[in-house]
Amino acid sequence: MSVTKEQFIRDFKDALHEEHLIKIPVATPTELFTSLAKVIRKYYTPKWLERNKRLSDDQEKIAFYFSIEFLPGRMLETNLLNLGILDLVKDSFSDLGIDFEAVKNAEHDMALGNGGLGRLAAAFMDSLATTGYPGFGNGIRYQYGLFKQKIVNGHQVELPDAWFGSVGNVWEVRKDHDIVDVKLYGNVHLEMNEHGKLIPIHENSQTLRAVPYDVPQLGYQNGIVNNLRLWDVEIPEEDELHYPTLEARRKVQDITAILYPDDSSYEGKELRLTQEYFMTSAGLQTIIKYYLKQGRPLAKIHEKVSVHINDTHPAVAPAEFMRLLIDEYGLEWQEAWETTVKTMSYTNHTILSEALEKWDEGLFKKVLPRVYQIILEIDNRYVVKMATDGVDPNIIEKTRIVKDGQIHMAHLAIIGGYSVNGVAKLHTKLLQEDTLSDFYAIYPEKFNNKTNGIVQRRWTQIAAPELSEQIDKVIGCDWRKDIHQLEELKHYVNDDTVLNDFYCVKQKAKERLATYIYETTGITVSTQAIFDVQVKRLHAYKRQLLNLMHIIKLYWDLKDNPDKDVVPRVFIFGAKAAPGYHFAKSVIKLINEVANLVNNDVDLKDKLKVVFLENYNVSLAELIIPAADVSEQISLASKEASGTSNMKFMMTGSVTLATLDGANIEIKDEVGDDNIVIFGMTKDDVYDHYRKHDYYSRGIYENQPVIKRVVDTFVDGTISDVVSEGMEIFESLITHNDEYFLLEDFMSYVEAQEKIDHLYRDKKVWSQMSLMNITKSHKFTSDDTISQYAEELWQIKK
Numbered sequence: 109m110s111v112t113k114e115q116f117i118r119d120f121k122d123a124l125h126e127e128h129l130i131k132i133p134v135a136t137p138t139e140l141f142t143s144l145a146k147v148i149r150k151y152y153t154p155k156w157l158e159r160n161k162r163l164s165d166d167q168e169k170i171a172f173y174f175s176i177e178f179l180p181g182r183m184l185e186t187n188l189l190n191l192g193i194l195d196l197v198k199d200s201f202s203d204l205g206i207d208f209e210a211v212k213n214a215e216h217d218m219a220l221g222n223g224g225l226g227r228l229a230a231a232f233m234d235s236l237a238t239t240g241y242p243g244f245g246n247g248i249r250y251q252y253g254l255f256k257q258k259i260v261n262g263h264q265v266e267l268p269d270a271w272f273g274s275v276g277n278v279w280e281v282r283k284d285h286d287i288v289d290v291k292l293y294g295n296v297h298l299e300m301n302e303h304g305k306l307i308p309i310h311e312n313s314q315t316l317r318a319v320p321y322d323v324p325q326l327g328y329q330n331g332i333v334n335n336l337r338l339w340d341v342e343i344p345e346e347d348e349l350h351y352p353t354l355e356a357r358r359k360v361q362d363i364t365a366i367l368y369p370d371d372s373s374y375e376g377k378e379l380r381l382t383q384e385y386f387m388t389s390a391g392l393q394t395i396i397k398y399y400l401k402q403g404r405p406l407a408k409i410h411e412k413v414s415v416h417i418n419d420t421h422p423a424v425a426p427a428e429f430m431r432l433l434i435d436e437y438g439l440e441w442q443e444a445w446e447t448t449v450k451t452m453s454y455t456n457h458t459i460l461s462e463a464l465e466k467w468d469e470g471l472f473k474k475v476l477p478r479v480y481q482i483i484l485e486i487d488n489r490y491v492v493k494m495a496t497d498g499v500d501p502n503i504i505e506k507t508r509i510v511k512d513g514q515i516h517m518a519h520l521a522i523i524g525g526y527s528v529n530g531v532a533k534l535h536t537k538l539l540q541e542d543t544l545s546d547f548y549a550i551y552p553e554k555f556n557n558k559t560n561g562i563v564q565r566r567w568t569q570i571a572a573p574e575l576s577e578q579i580d581k582v583i584g585c586d587w588r589k590d591i592h593q594l595e596e597l598k599h600y601v602n603d604d605t606v607l608n609d610f611y612c613v614k615q616k617a618k619e620r621l622a623t624y625i626y627e628t629t630g631i632t633v634s635t636q637a638i639f640d641v642q643v644k645r646l647h648a649y650k651r652q653l654l655n656l657m658h659i660i661k662l663y664w665d666l667k668d669n670p671d672k673d674v675v676p677r678v679f680i681f682g683a684k685a686a687p688g689y690h691f692a693k694s695v696i697k698l699i700n701e702v703a704n705l706v707n708n709d710v711d712l713k714d715k716l717k718v719v720f721l722e723n724y725n726v727s728l729a730e731l732i733i734p735a736a737d738v739s740e741q742i743s744l745a746s747k748e749a750s751g752t753s754n755m756k757f758m759m760t761g762s763v764t765l766a767t768l769d770g771a772n773i774e775i776k777d778e779v780g781d782d783n784i785v786i787f788g789m790t791k792d793d794v795y796d797h798y799r800k801h802d803y804y805s806r807g808i809y810e811n812q813p814v815i816k817r818v819v820d821t822f823v824d825g826t827i828s829d830v831v832s833e834g835m836e837i838f839e840s841l842i843t844h845n846d847e848y849f850l851l852e853d854f855m856s857y858v859e860a861q862e863k864i865d866h867l868y869r870d871k872k873v874w875s876q877m878s879l880m881n882i883t884k885s886h887k888f889t890s891d892d893t894i895s896q897y898a899e900e901l902w903q904i905k906k
């Protein structure tokens with residue numbers, strides 16, 4: 109959009125006066141923020157209205173992306189950047205004497221997600237708007253986002269994330285005219301109507317009101333605004349008598365109160381099932397109503413609507429869609445089923461079995477009695493159809509939806525849709541060959557890969573402004589609109605001046621992070637050290653513990669030989685552990701106590717520092733990632749479906765230290781073997797151990813003195829205040845046979861780390877590696893990933 113600085117300043121002052129009745133010098137950052145948001149809303153609102161009208165007038169097909177998590181982080185800078193006025197606003201603020209950083213920091217992260225899954229969903233929203241595809245989000249308006257993490261005495265403490273704060277969500281718009289009701293509980297029986305048709309009668313149910321709030325998703329400088337619709341729950345006025353106490357009302361509000369703080373694992377709670385059904389049913393109901401306004405036949409809804417199921421949380425969608433089509437709109441089973449399968453598609457995000465949702469049949473039947481009946485019918489018909497098609501009875505039994513007293517949600521999503529995709533090449537291959545191989549044998553045509561991506565604009569233009577300016581200087585500004593232009597940087601890998609300029613940009617980012625580290629932890633770090641970073645959710649398979657073991661090895665090396673010639677290192681961690689995940693919390697405690705040990709030991713002569721930054725979230729990621737020299741992506745091969753932080757690091761010039769897992773493999777294919785450091789077992793090595801049952805960690809421990817010394821450090825009193833946690837870690841590695849093969853990978857990891865030390869000493873070589881990573885990172889833009897979903901799956905048009 110075009111606005112002059114003078115006009116913007118007038119608009120901003122007007123907003124400040126109207127909203128807060130004050131002038132700039134006395135306004136708080138929050139007041140300045142809400143006023144700025146008001147101006148931004150004014151700027152995009154006409155475009156938003158126009159977009160909705162256009163799509164409805166033209167009867168364009170729309171894809172609806174259902175996800176129980178969206179993790180956008182802050183929206184202010186993205187909205188300004190995408191409107192094309194970020195620099196203008198920064199300039200204006202500087203003229204007005206306003207600290208833009210302070211205003212930016214007044215916005216609370218929108219943290220309606222745990223980690224990668226939710227971040228991906230948010231990235232797709234941005235990319236859909238940017239590429240211009242009509243794709244809308246559908247999720248939950250949690251009152252509290254992911255918990256706020258404090259570190260107290262080295263332990264994680266969880267506090268509620270009251271992200272609405274005093275100002276609420278400044279971007280959302282409540283849409284009363286799209287309110288729908290969602291029914292739970294009660295009992296259902298079938299009655300014959302006058303036409304001899306069986307009609308379900310649902311009695312004694314609980315009715316909840318689903319209220320949508322729309323959050324605009326602005327495309328990058330293209331005038332397009334899409335919708336992210338988040339559902340809140342309310343008690344219908346006519347039912348208020350059923351909720352006479354505050355306690356009873358609170359039970360309802362609980363449905364949208366909190367995001368489940370689980371990552372890659374499954375929390376078997378009635379409330380969780382209710383959340384999942386609530387947002388799925390509400391979303392599908394409004395979609396059908398919207399479609400019917402076009403006056404088209406319901407049996408052809410797949411021609412105008414696509415519904416995407418992001419992981420299994422919204423996987424009740426095919427069954428709920430069937431319920432709506434049949435019970436509410438009178439379609440016959442067969443035509444309802446055909447259109448349902450053509451409407452639904454599903455993304456699998458993990459092969460960890462604890463994250464593939466299964467519901468106890470009794471619980472499911474109690475909460476969703478009618479949907480349960482429909483699932484039984486889908487399951488029955490599936491079994492009959494497969495038997496008719498001559499499928500092996502064992503395979504039918506393994507793949508059916510209802511078995512062993514449980515409802516298998518991934519099976520419902522696969523049987524009830526036309527597409528199943530994994531999120532990186534290796535992950536999709538593993539789904540086909542292992543996790544979902546029986547389904548792959550039945551429906552090979554449904555399987556496909558869509559490697560994850562990131563919103564390059566957030567990780568360069570917003571998080572790394574100096575880097576962005578440097579790229580402008582070398583190849584011009586076109587890359588800001590067309591990220592593939594980054595490829596042009598490859599012509600400069602031997603240009604010493606350019607290499608040095610990029611090196612200086614990284615130093616600036618390191619200085620910023622060093623200041624933040626000092627201010628928040630009191631730890632002093634040198635920007636001459638290698639910043640070696642592992643930031644992601646804390647999970648055993650991601651192996652933060654392997655990183656810590658290497659730190660302990662370095663500690664002993666330096667204690668034995670304080671003059672050892674090593675490049676100084678700062679190891680930086682950021683990670684939240686699920687509150688019920690005992691092991692993960694113990695690892696956090698150990699990292700913090702090893703940090704205490706190392707940072708306060710003068711013998712080490714500042715060659716080794718360890719920093720744990722609390723409350724890792726998107727905003728902190730934006731500060732940390734551009735400052736990293738080394739990106740730690742060290743999950744056990746086969747366990748990380750894709751990873752996306754690996755891509756963010758690469759794009760800002762970090763060198764990846766990685767196992768051959770997830771998208772690390774694709775990163776390696778892009779940058780070449782010389783520009784990445786790979787170590788450890790392959791997926792085949794891992795699967796060989798599973799097949800042969802021949803892994804024995806105690807044998808490695810006993811035969812390898814370096815490893816023995818490191819592992820013993822957890823329990824020999826070297827680290828203070830970790831008696832039970834140290835023992836727990838020791839037992840996981842030795843007594844419980846080291847589920848994620850840390851000991852087998854340890855020596856290879858140490859060697860890889862030595863290689864990093866060696867490479868970093870040659871400033872030119874390191875700078876070349878760094879630049880090649882930036883150059884090739886364009887491959888991982890979520891704009892391209894989403895275009896593949898749009899064209900290959902959803903068949904929607906720009």
Ligand SMILES: *Cc1c(COP(=O)(O)O)cnc(C)c1O
Pocket residue numbers: 222223224227643644645724725726729750751752753754756
């Ligand atoms: C990108 C991102 C993630 C995902 O990190 P992985 O290393 O891919 O697991 C998690 N949390 C936040 C805040 C992120 O920005």
